[in-house]
Amino acid sequence: MMSLRQSHQMEELGISKAASKVLNWRRSCKLEIKLADYYLAKIYSSGSLVQGYLAISLTADICASSITISLDGVTTIRTVGQKLTTTTTHRFLKMDLISPNILELVGTTLKKNGSYEIPFQFTLPDQLDSTACAHDAVSTTVTDTHLLLPPAVGRDWDRDDMSPGVVKVEYGINACVTSNSSLNTGNSQVFTAKRTIRFIPRLSESPPLHVSLKSPRYKLRGTKSLRGNSLKRPFGTISAAAMQPEPLHLQAYGTAIAPTVIDVTLTFNPDIDGITPPKLDSTSLSLRSYTWHQADPYQAFPDQDEKPCLKQPFVVTIALAVDCPQISWTRHDLAAPSHALNLATLGLERVSWEGKSKRLRVSSPEHAVICRSSPERRTLVQTPPAPGATELSSPSLPERALHHDYDNFESPEPLIDAESSLPLTCSSNRESRAALPVAPSQHPTPPYVLCPRLASLIMYYLDHVFVWQFPYYQFKSSLGNRGWLLTCLSNGGSLSHAALALSTLHRDASQKRCSYNQEAFEFHSMALRELCQLSQHTEAETLLNDRAKLAEFIAASLTLISFEVFNGAEYDWVPHLDAVTAVLAMHSPGALLRTSSLSENDLPSPINTSADDNHELEPDLEFLVAEALWHDILACATTGRVPRIPYRHWLEGSSIVMADLMGCYNWVMIAIGDLAHLNAWKRDMKQKGTLSVPELVRRGQRIEKKLQDGIAELRRAAKAGGDIRGNVSPAPYVSQTFALASLVLSSTIVSGPCASLPEVKDAVLESVVVLRDWPQSVPLRGLVWPLYIIGCMAEANLQDVFESLLCRIREESGGFGNSGTVIKLLKSRWAAPSIRNDDGLELVFQTGGNSEDLFDEAYIVKMSLPKSV
Numbered sequence: 001m002m003s004l005r006q007s008h009q010m011e012e013l014g015i016s017k018a019a020s021k022v023l024n025w026r027r028s029c030k031l032e033i034k035l036a037d038y039y040l041a042k043i044y045s046s047g048s049l050v051q052g053y054l055a056i057s058l059t060a061d062i063c064a065s066s067i068t069i070s071l072d073g074v075t076t077i078r079t080v081g082q083k084l085t086t087t088t089t090h091r092f093l094k095m096d097l098i099s100p101n102i103l104e105l106v107g108t109t110l111k112k113n114g115s116y117e118i119p120f121q122f123t124l125p126d127q128l129d130s131t132a133c134a135h136d137a138v139s140t141t142v143t144d145t146h147l148l149l150p151p152a153v154g155r156d157w158d159r160d161d162m163s164p165g166v167v168k169v170e171y172g173i174n175a176c177v178t179s180n181s182s183l184n185t186g187n188s189q190v191f192t193a194k195r196t197i198r199f200i201p202r203l204s205e206s207p208p209l210h211v212s213l214k215s216p217r218y219k220l221r222g223t224k225s226l227r228g229n230s231l232k233r234p235f236g237t238i239s240a241a242a243m244q245p246e247p248l249h250l251q252a253y254g255t256a257i258a259p260t261v262i263d264v265t266l267t268f269n270p271d272i273d274g275i276t277p278p279k280l281d282s283t284s285l286s287l288r289s290y291t292w293h294q295a296d297p298y299q300a301f302p303d304q305d306e307k308p309c310l311k312q313p314f315v316v317t318i319a320l321a322v323d324c325p326q327i328s329w330t331r332h333d334l335a336a337p338s339h340a341l342n343l344a345t346l347g348l349e350r351v352s353w354e355g356k357s358k359r360l361r362v363s364s365p366e367h368a369v370i371c372r373s374s375p376e377r378r379t380l381v382q383t384p385p386a387p388g389a390t391e392l393s394s395p396s397l398p399e400r401a402l403h404h405d406y407d408n409f410e411s412p413e414p415l416i417d418a419e420s421s422l423p424l425t426c427s428s429n430r431e432s433r434a435a436l437p438v439a440p441s442q443h444p445t446p447p448y449v450l451c452p453r454l455a456s457l458i459m460y461y462l463d464h465v466f467v468w469q470f471p472y473y474q475f476k477s478s479l480g481n482r483g484w485l486l487t488c489l490s491n492g493g494s495l496s497h498a499a500l501a502l503s504t505l506h507r508d509a510s511q512k513r514c515s516y517n518q519e520a521f522e523f524h525s526m527a528l529r530e531l532c533q534l535s536q537h538t539e540a541e542t543l544l545n546d547r548a549k550l551a552e553f554i555a556a557s558l559t560l561i562s563f564e565v566f567n568g569a570e571y572d573w574v575p576h577l578d579a580v581t582a583v584l585a586m587h588s589p590g591a592l593l594r595t596s597s598l599s600e601n602d603l604p605s606p607i608n609t610s611a612d613d614n615h616e617l618e619p620d621l622e623f624l625v626a627e628a629l630w631h632d633i634l635a636c637a638t639t640g641r642v643p644r645i646p647y648r649h650w651l652e653g654s655s656i657v658m659a660d661l662m663g664c665y666n667w668v669m670i671a672i673g674d675l676a677h678l679n680a681w682k683r684d685m686k687q688k689g690t691l692s693v694p695e696l697v698r699r700g701q702r703i704e705k706k707l708q709d710g711i712a713e714l715r716r717a718a719k720a721g722g723d724i725r726g727n728v729s730p731a732p733y734v735s736q737t738f739a740l741a742s743l744v745l746s747s748t749i750v751s752g753p754c755a756s757l758p759e760v761k762d763a764v765l766e767s768v769v770v771l772r773d774w775p776q777s778v779p780l781r782g783l784v785w786p787l788y789i790i791g792c793m794a795e796a797n798l799q800d801v802f803e804s805l806l807c808r809i810r811e812e813s814g815g816f817g818n819s820g821t822v823i824k825l826l827k828s829r830w831a832a833p834s835i836r837n838d839d840g841l842e843l844v845f846q847t848g849g850n851s852e853d854l855f856d857e858a859y860i861v862k863m864s865l866p867k868s869v
Contacts, residue, residue, distance in 0.1 A: 028060035029110075031193035033173050044171075046126045046149070046202040049640075054175045054193070056116040062179040063109050065188070069097040069175045071122040073149070073199075077293050078166040088295040092132065093149070093171070095122055098575040100582040120173070123574055124199060125149065131521045138300040146297075151200045162289040164314035172196040217290070220244070226278065236270040238278070268329070277329045285322040290315055450490060454500065458489050461503040468506065468813070469562060471779045472663025472730040479623045479660050485555075494530035494556035497523050502563045524563060531556050547621070554580050554624045561631060577635060580628050581644035589654035592621055625650060626661045633669055634785060636676035647673045663734035663782060667710050671742050674703050679749050700750040707739050707746070711766075714739075730778040733770065740767040741786030744793050755793045764794050768801055780809045784822055791826050799830055 035052040044050060054069055073093030079086045101118045110116065126149075133146040153161055154168030175193045221241045225234040245262045268277040290313040292302040302313065450458065462482065467473070488495045501523035508520070534553060557576040564573035584592075629650055632643045650656055651666040659665050678699055685691040714736045743763045751757060755764075767790050774780065784806070791802035803823060810819040 028058065028189070029062055029177055029179070029191040030057040030059075031055070031175050031177060031191055032057070033175055033193050033195035035173075035195060035197070043198045043200055044124055045200055046124055048124050050122045050124065050173065050197060051120070052173070052195075053117045053119045056110065056118070056177065058110050058112055058114050061109055061112050062177075062189070064105055064107070064177055065180045066178040067102045067106055067118070067176070069099075069102070069118065069120050069173065071095040071124075071171070072174050073169070073171050075150070076154075076168040076170070077295060079293075079295060080166065086295070092128065093125075097122070098579045100579070100586075121574070121578075122173075123572070124171075125572065126202070129521065131518070131525075135297045136299055142298070142300055145301075148203060149199070149201045152198050160318075162291075162316040162318070164291055164293070166314075167291060167293045170196055171199045235272055235275055236268060239267045239269075241265045241267070266327070280324065280327055283322055283324050285320045286317050287320055288315060288317045457500050457503045457507070458486075458496075460507055461489070461499045462486065465499075465503050465506045468781070470661060471782045472659075472661075472734055474660040474729075477657065477660035478655070479626070479657075484623075488552065488555060493552055494527050494534060495552055495559060497527035497530060498556045498559035498563065501527060502559060502566065505563065505566060520563075524560070527556060527560060531560070550583070551621060551624060554583065554621070554628065558624065558627050558631065574635075574639065577631055578644075581632050584625060584628055584645050589650050589656075593625070593654055593656070622654075622656055623661065625654075626656050626658055629656070629669065630658065630662050633673045633676070636673075642676050642680050643673050659731035659735065663730045664738050665710070665731060665735040667706065668735050668738045668742065671703055671707050671710075671739070672745075675742060675746055675749065678703065678746075682749065697750055700746050704743060704746050707743050711736060711739050711743075728775045728777050730775075733774060733778055734782065736770055737767060737783055737786045740764075740770070741789040744789055748793075753793065755795055760793050761795070764790055764798060768798060771801070771805060779812060780805060781812050781819075784809060784819055788822055788826065792829050796830075799826075802826065 032055045033052060034055060035050070037051070050071060071093070072091055072095075075090045075092060077088045077090075079088070097120050099118060099120065105116060105118070128147045128149065130147065133143050137143045137146070150169045151161075152169055152171055153163045154165065154170070173195045177191045179189045179191075220243070221239065223237055223239040226236050226238055227234045242262060242264045246260045248260055266280075292298070292313045462485070466482075466485075473479075489499050490496065501520045504523060505520040531553070534549065534556075557580045561573040561576045564576070629643075629645060629647055632645045633647055636643060648670060651658065651670055657666070658669055678696075681699070682691065682696055685696075714732050717732060740763045744760055747754075747757060747760050747763075754760065767786075787802055787805060787809075791799070791806075794802055803826065806819050806823045806826070810823070813819060
C-alpha cells in the first residue's frame with residue numbers, strides 16, 4: 001500500500017546493484033526474500049501463485065517510514081551502435097502488495113536484533129490491462145499481442161531460449177524498507193532486496209499467418225529446375241507446396257512435445273516424356289527464431305509490415321533430425337505428363353534435438369516485440385499523485401456521438417460542491433473530511449452535487465448493476481434500504497469511482513461497444529488511487545475505529561473485487577479480498593454491528609447526515625460484512641486456503657442473514673466453509689503422511705449430516721407451502737441448490753469424483769428436480785457456482801439439462817459474465833476421458849498449474865487434475 005517511488009529510484013537512475021550495496025554499507029537492516037514451494041528449476045506460469053515472506057533482520061534500531069513489496073516485470077534492451085551503446089529499461093508489470101502487516105510496521109521503530117516477517121502472495125496474470133498499450137498500432141491484433149506477457153528471457157536458463165544477449169525480460173519480487181533520518185547518518189536510508197523468478201506464460205493458439213506470395217521470410221510453395229549437371233538443360237521441374245502446420249506445443253519444462261505433422265505435396269513436371277520422378281534421398285528440418293528489438297514501441301509486426309524493416313532480426317537456427325518419409329508417386333495424365341506425390345508427411349513426434357543436448361524453450365518473435373511496446377501497466381495499487389494534482393472528475397474521452405438514455409458524452413464535468421463552483425480535488429476532499437470529523441455536536445459536510453452524466457451512471461448502477469450483482473437481494477428485509485449506499489455513491493470517494501467503473505463496464509458491455517474499457521479503467525484507476533490514499537493517510541487504529549472510513553474502505557474494496565472478476569481477471573481481486581478480510585478479522589460481531597435493529601424507514605448511512613439521529617450517525621455494516629463473508633467463503637475454491645474471517649462467529653453469533661442478500665441460508669454457507677477446512681486438513685495430513693481415512697470419513701459425515709437435515713427441512717417447508725400463491729422467496733430454492741452442490745463437493749473430497757456413487761447420483765437427480773420446478777420469478781444467474789459443481793458429476797443423460805440452464809443464464813445476463821466460459825469448461829470436462837490414479841481426479845478447493853479457472857461473478861470453483869506420482 002506504500003509508494004514504490006523510492007524503491008525503484010536507483011534502478012531508474014541506472015545505479016548498479018553493487019552501487020546500491022555501497023550506499024547501504026552500514027547494513028543496519030538486512031532484507032531477505034523467501035519463496036514458498038520453490039526450487040532452483042521452478043518455472044511459474046499464468047495464474048501461478050507466488051507466495052513467500054520478507055524477512056527483516058536488524059543490527060540497529062530504525063524507524064520504518066515505508067515498506068513496500070511488489071512483483072515487477074522489467075525489460076532491458078541494449079542497442080549497440082558504432083560509437084554509442086544505449087540501454088533502455090522498461091517496467092511493464094507492477095503489482096503492489098496490500099497487507100495489514102505492512103501497516104502495523106510502518107511508522108514504528110524496528111528494534112535492534114529483532115526479526116520481522118511479512119507474508120506476501122501474488123498471482124501472475126494472463127495478460128496486461130488494456131490501458132497498458134496506449135501507442136498507435138496498425139490493428140487491434142498488434143495491440144492485443146502487445147498485452148500478452150512475455151516469457152523470462154536472457155537469464156541463465158538450464159536450456160536454450162534462442163534469444164539474443166541484448167534483450168532481457170526479468171520477473172522478480174522487489175522489497176524496499178525506507179528509514180527516517182537518523183542521528184548517526186543525518187539522512188534516510190533505503191534497504192532493498194530482489195528475488196528473480198522464471199516465468200513462461202500460458203498462451204492460446206494464434207490464428208494462421210497471412211502469407212503473401214512475395215513474403216521474403218515465409219514460403220508455402222517453391223519450384224526448382226532439375227538437371228543432371230550444371231552444363232545440361234533441365235529435364236523437368238519439381239514443386240513443393242505445404243499448408244501451415246499446427247503449432248508445436250512445448251511444455252514449460254521441455255519434457256514433452258505434442259505430436260504434429262507437416263503435409264507437403266510434391267509435384268514433378270518432366271519436360272521430356274518417359275522421365276521418371278527423382279528419388280527422395282534425405283529430408284532436413286530446422287527450427288528458426290527471429291527476434292526484433294528496439295527502444296521505441298512497434299506499430300506493426302516487423303515480419304508482416306508492408307514497409308521494409310531496416311533493422312535485421314537476430315536469427316537462431318537449430319537443426320532437427322527427422323526420418324525420411326516413404327513416398328509413392330501417382331501419375332496424372334494432363335496436357336503434359338506429370339507425377340505428383342500427395343501428402344508426403346513429415347512426422348515430428350519422433351523429433352530429436354541435434355547440436356544441443358538440452359531441450360528447447362521456443363521463444364516466439366512476438367514476445368520480443370511486446371517487450372518494448374506497452375507503457376507501464378496499471379497496477380493493483382497506483383502510486384499516489386501529488387496533492388491537488390488529480391480532480392474528482394469523469395475521465396477524459398474523445399468526442400464521440402453516442403445515443404443512450406443513460407449517457408451523454410460531452411466534455412467531462414467535475415464533481416462540484418453544493419456551496420462552491422470550484423472543482424473539488426482529491427486532497428481537498430480528504431482534508432475537509434479529516435479536518436471536520438463527524439461528531440454529534442457538529443454539522444456534517446454539505447453533500448456534493450454530481451454532474452448529470454455521472455449522476456446517470458450512479459442511477460444506472462442502482463437500477464441495473466446492483467440488481468445484477470445481487471439477484472436475490474430482499475428489499476423488504478433489514479438490509480433492504482439502500483439510502484446509505486446512495487449517500488456513499490454521491491460523495492466522490494473511492495466507492496463512488498469504483499461504482500462508476502463497474503457501471504460503465506456493465507453499460508457498455510450490454511451495448512456491445514468495442515471501446516468501453518477505456519473509460520471504465522480510468523474510473524477504476526481513480527478508485528484505486530482514492531483507496532490507496534485513504535489507507536496511507538489514515539492511521540490503522542483510526543481506520544478500525546472510524547465506522548465511516550471503515551465502511552468506505554470495505555465497500556470500495558468489495559466493488560473493486562466485482563469489477564476485476566466481471567472484467568475477466570483471474571486473480572487481481574485477491575489483494576482486495578485480503579485487505580477486507582484482514583480488517584474484519586480484527587473485529588467481533590458485537591463490537592462492529594449495532595445491537596439494535598433499525599426500522600424499515602431508517603436510513604443507515606456511513607456518512608453522517610444528521611446530528612439528531614444516533615442511528616444515522618453510525619453506518620450499518622451488516623450489508624458489507626455479509627458480502628465480505630460470501631466472497632471469503634466461496635473464494636476458497638481458487639485460493640486453496642480456508643476462510644480468513646471467523647465465519648461461524650459472524651453467521652451464528654450476529655444478526656446477519658445471508659439469505660436477505662445472497663439468497664443462501666447461513667447454515668449452507670457454514671457448511672461450505674467447513675468443507676474448505678476439511679479439505680485443508682486432508683491436504684495437510686496427506687503431506688505429513690498421517691492421513692486417517694476413517695477420521696476423514698467421520699468429519700465428512702458430520703458436515704453431510706447437517707446438510708441433509710437442512711435439505712429435509714426445506715423439503716417439508718416446500719410441501720407445506722406448496723399451494724400458496726404470491727411472491728416467491730428465492731432463499732429456499734437457492735439454498736437447496738447450494739446445499740446439494742455442497743453434498744457433491746463433500747463426496748469428492750472424501751471419496752473422490754466418482755459419478756457412479758449412490759450419494760452423488762441422488763444429489764444430482766434431486767438438483768435436476770429442483771431446477772425443473774424453478775419459479776420463473778427467481779433468476780438463475782446466481783447459480784453458476786453450484787451448477788458447475790453438480791454438472792461436473794452429471795451422467796451423460798443429464799448433461800443437456802445443465803447445458804441448457806447455463807445457456808439460459810447467459811441469455812438472462814445479456815452475455816455479460818462468464819457463463820459462456822462455464823459451458824465450455826463443462827463440455828471439456830464431459831468430453832475428457834476418465835483418468836484415475838492413486839489420488840483420483842479431485843474436484844476440491846485447490847489450485848494447480850494445469851487447472852482451469854471458473855468465474856461466476858465473484859465465485860470460483862476449481863477443478864484440477866493432479867499429476868500421477
